[in-house]
Amino acid sequence: MAATGRPEKPVDRTVPARADLAAFLRGLRDGSGMTYDQMARHVHGAPSKATFERAASGTVVPAWETVVAFVSITMTPKAWLMRSDICELQARKLWLAARRATRAPYYVHKAPDPDIVWGVADLSRALRDQHIWSGCPSPREMERTVSPGRLPSTTARRIIQGHILPVDPAQAIAFLNACYVREVLPWIEAGLRAMEHDRPHHVGTYAWFKAHQQMRTGSPDRDSQAVA
Known part of the structure; x- marks a missing residue:
């Protein structure tokens, strides 16, 4: 079920890796049927509604703690039993790729050996x-x-x-x-x-x-x- 509330702006595609993370987070929220306001209330405003919105906007790379909260809130109990580790693993990979794309020098192409x-x-x-x-x-x-x-x-x-x-x-x-x-x-x-x-x-x-x-x-x- 799609989340209710005002329509979101399209994901910012300026940095593809950052956009991939945002799209992944939006997919989780859409699957949960929750609004950002409901998500924020679930964690008593920490992270806030605005923080969750920015995390899924593609304009920033959120803190890892925000990504963890996003994943845990939007996954249903059945999903947690079936694929919680896989989901967090995928979130981590996307988050690291986004961080690398926005922080590492352009000439860094692979991990050190x-x-x-x-x-x-x-x-x-x-x-x-x-x-x-x-x-x-x-x-x-x-x-x-x-x-x-x-x-x-x-x-x-x-x-x-x-x-x-x-x-x-x-x-x-x-x-x-x-x-x-x-x-x-x-x-x-x-x-x-x-x-x-x-x-x-x-x-x-x-x-x-x-x-x-x-x-x-x-x-x-x-x-x-x-x-x-």
Whole structure:
């Protein structure tokens, strides 16, 4: 059933990836039969009606929290049982593509490949490139994304600027999680190669070796993973 209320303006197609996200969100709302006002009341105005409207306009890339609220509100109970994970996964992919299209430099065409990392300089550059590929989340946004204390915003900023590497594998995983990376094992293998190549006698190299062994045996210490 189509949502009632005044007709919406057409989706802004200026940025195709942003338009794809908006069209996806509008499809969810149309399927639910809800108005934006009803959606806002459902969450007590946080997000607001205007925020939901902008999210589905194609003129902005909404915050991820807004997208999650949009998806959860507009899905019926049956839909939640059948495809809630699939729907949120699709929303995440579209949201990341929209962020990438509006924030990343024009010359960035693909995600960095951790398999070609051999030294610490390669690792630093690959982490910076992953940050760009993930739509350049701000250091404060990255800090909020992961578990408290895992990635202070000042540390995230210095990693992004190329001034430092993560202090240990746990912080590297937190950085990757904040960049919405799903598979972190290739990155831990890259970090271990880089440390063994350039810092074979460094005290931190053993931490990378231990983290690699834990992940290979199925007992990693990591945050919840997100989709890249």
